[in-house]
Amino acid sequence: MAWTGLLMGLIFGALLQQGRVCFNSAFRDLRLTKDNYTFKIVVLSVALSTIIFHFSAQLGWIKMNPAAFNWVSTILGAFIFGMGMVLAGGCASGITYRVGEGMTTAWFAVFSFGLTAYATKKGALNWVIKGLSKFDVRTTYAADSLYAPKTGVTVSSVLNINPWIPALIFAALCLWYVFGTKTTQRKTKINWILLGILLAVVSGVAYILSYKAGRNYGFGITGPWVDLFSSFLNAQKLNWSSLSVLGMVIGSAIAAIASKEFKLRMPKNPMTYVQVLLGGFMMGFGASIDYGCNIGHFFVGLPMLAISSIIASVFFILGNWTMTYFLYQRD
């Protein structure tokens, strides 16, 4: 069933590319240009995913498996990741789909990101995770719950209430923001509401297929890049996770070529490559110690109402705004 990872990756990559869905832009534009267009796409998608994930878990198609919250590394890692994505010129999924568009800076960024994540999860930097893991907060769920038996804390586990209550309130608040406030206009290929719906559906189906393949999580970027590097370096068989990220790159490339948007893009100032390498390093390190990137936490973890993902999302945005200020707003 690992091949379904490739299939879902292909679709996801093509959607991200054609829809220009970059979380770095989504967060940054809110402040830099007071533009909420891309942010609304991802918030709409998160709201719908919340319903889809809970519904799928209710029917027994998945078990929600949110990442552990860590008092130190969720905050620290997310802030470092948030700053890193501004330097790298894209979030984890953003640099991944831009690889397929021919953005050469993104090629350097993903190498730096993937290698650093590999080193932090399995190599020379792993002592950081080991040292901080004592601050992890996990909990045990009953066998018949919507959650995996031992997993990260969520709003419902902390408040000891039915998971559907915070889920419905959260989804309603997101939808109120999306449809109840003014949206910045932009001429794009795909209508933003349709795009938000498509992303949520693809994310939900991906979670179900990934669960069937024995991997209990939805889309991710950091873990999948580590798995892909691991397959490459250690001659391991490709799994759902590594195939999904490979699919995203290929899907984006196909979409870009088909729409005549593929082009080898190179910045005039070579220092940009140094900047994106540093950004990729910060993203790989940050997303490994906080157990997730913008996809693992914001896109998939928030809909499960994981405490880790809620805190991480806040610090992604704060890190993003901090680095945006230093790079682009001081003039």
Add this chain to the structure above:
Amino acid sequence: MAKYEVTKTLDVMGEVCPVPDVETKRALKKMKPGEILEVLIDYAMSAERIPETVKNMGHEVLEVVESAPSEWKIYIKVK
């Protein structure tokens, strides 16, 4: 091609996000009313985003020309 009397040309081809947007804004700030800025760009997301941003700044977008596959020229008149 000399459809507009371009005062300044800004080449942001190949730059990472959001350098095209930021450089456009910085260039516009230095220009005088009535002058025309030509932005050469090959990054689709910014090509879609810049027209709305500069309109919100009060400037006029004269035209967005697709000069080659995935390459655009944006003409902005400073207000």
